[in-house]
Every structure is written in C-alpha cells, then in structure tokens.
Amino acid sequence: MISKFAESYYSIPMKKHGMVPDHSFFEGMVGCMLSTTPKDHYKNLEEGIIVIKKSKTFGFCKEGVLVEGESTLVKSDIVIFGTGFNGDQNIKDMFISKYFHTIVVGSTSTATPLYRSSL
Template sequence: MLATVLTPLRLIFSKFVESYYSIAMRKHDMVPDHSFFEGLVACVAAIAPKDHYKNLEEGSIVLKKSKTFSFCEEGVHFEGECTPVKSDIVIFGTGFNGDQKIKDMFTSEYFRSIVVGSTSTTVPLYRECIHPKIPQLAVIGYSESLTNIYTTELMSKWISHFMDGGFRLPGVREMQRDVLEWEKFMKRYSRDYFRRSCVGIVHIWYNDQLCQDMGCNPRRKKGFFSELFEPYGPCDYVNLHPK
C-alpha cells in the first residue's frame, strides 16, 4: 500500500533528474529518447566519466552522430561530413551480443530456437540463471544490475548450492510462470527496452529470492531500523550460510 501511495514520487524524482542532468546533455545533443526511469529499469543509464562535459567544452572529446562511417588516409569520415575527423587510433566500442553468444553454445536447432526466446519476449531464464527446459545449463552474468560484480557472485553461490544438492528446482511450468512474471514487470515499465535483462530497480528483491532458495535469511541487517533505512550492499552478503 505504501509503495502504491508513493508512486507519484517515482515520476517526480525521474522528471527532476531529467530536467537537472539534461541541461548539459541538451547543449551537446545527448538527451536520449527514453525517460530516466526507463533507463534505470533497463540498465541503460550510465555515469559520465570525470570531467566529461569539461572535455567536451575544450574540444578534446568530439561527439558525432552517424549511421555509417568509413576510413580515409587522415582518419575517419562520417556520413554527412565534408571533412574527416583526424585520428591515429580508432577504438570500436561495439558492446556485446549476449543473445547470440548463448545460442552459439548449441548445435541443436531446437535448443538454439528456445534458449533466448523470441524478439517479443524476455530471455526466459529462471532466477536469471537457468532455462526451464535446459536445466543442465547455467548462465552467469547475463542479467545486469546496478552492481554487476556482486550480483554475479550471488548467482554463482546460488548455482553452487544447487549443484551441491542444497535445493531442487521447481517444475518446468512453475519456472515458466516465474519467468513470465518478470517479463510482465519489464514490459510494464520499460516500453521498447523490456527485453534487456536487468534487475536494477528490484535488486534487493532478487537477492532475497536467491537467499530464500539457499535457505539463508534474506534480512541481512542487524536490527529493525537498520533493515528499514540502511541501504543494502555487497558487504551484507559476505557471510551467507545456506542450510
């Protein structure tokens, strides 16, 4: 009830952040099409490096928007530009095609067709780790969060505990229902970005699920008020003692 009543604060906070941080971004034509809240939901929000806007003002960083580019003797030629950008080194920051990498692990066409789902669904991984129809395969680190390193560590502990016989997976249908619940959440809050696997804004809830599966107490703080008001972080999950 409290979360529902305070829902308008989410919109207010998102709009405030957009209006404040977009001042410099608007000047350099960097404002994205999606909202700040959608960026958090889909883990497409980024922190600018130190002195980023200062370097833009000085001209040591030059931003170019172009669908195509080509190399020439002086450097790089962008579509619509008359003169090339002179450069000695070009670094390709192309990102990672995680879906394709998961598919490429299989020779079976059936597994390749089901492992990442369709373009209109989320990647169907139970607990962001295991495909309901391929329980012999665990995928660690595919889902992103605001702190990827310790999220991946918790996933690894969950998988290790499962392989050690600490708990059993639910049935295929139950795992598929759980995957659909996460898909509904992503579609509800992130429009075209829902396919991206991200637990950023439900990170603590996700950690609680892993802890409960392993038989650990999901409440990691000491004291009632600490549990309510202190932020959770990696140190809270150092000494996990699965049953």
C-alpha cells in the same frame, strides 16, 4: 517525481551536446539503462578534446574518419563506437574482414563479445 527532477538536471548538459536518449530517466532507471560519465566529460566536450559525431555511415582512412554528410575529415587518434544497447547487432555487418568481425561480434557463446580482444 524525483526522477523528473533528476531528468531535468541531467538533461541540461546532455541537450547541449546532443546526447539525450530516446527513453526517459525513469525508463532508464527501471530498465538498468543508466550510465555514468567520466570525470570532466562535459568539460572535455566543451574544449573539443572529445568530439561526438552521429552518423549512420562512416569510413576510415589513414588520417582519421570520414563521416557521412561532412565534407572534411575528422582527424582522430581513437574512435569509440556508441552503438546503443544492442551494440553487437548494430555493428554486426560493419566489418568486411572476418578477423575483425569475430573480434567485435564474437560468437553466440560469449557473454560480452563487444569488449573481448578489443582495446
């Protein structure tokens, strides 16, 4: 019952910004899939400092990112991939360059390949 109250409370700002996960709060809790947001996260979303774009495909260019389904360029200094819980699998074939593929995906012996050699 407490998890339903927590889910209702936390889902209000998440719904507003299209961030509600497919699983319930309880499933996330028992599956260790809960995360926290940084201080002022929702305020920064409101002010446009952080912009969330969902897309299956995208492309980089000198000025920013081209997002599938959008006619205008998203000017950006930093791009953060929110790939879900199997991030290494989700971006496995994203990079043509062997160098970037190795940095992002890593080898099977690395525990957290997504964060190795990345800023």
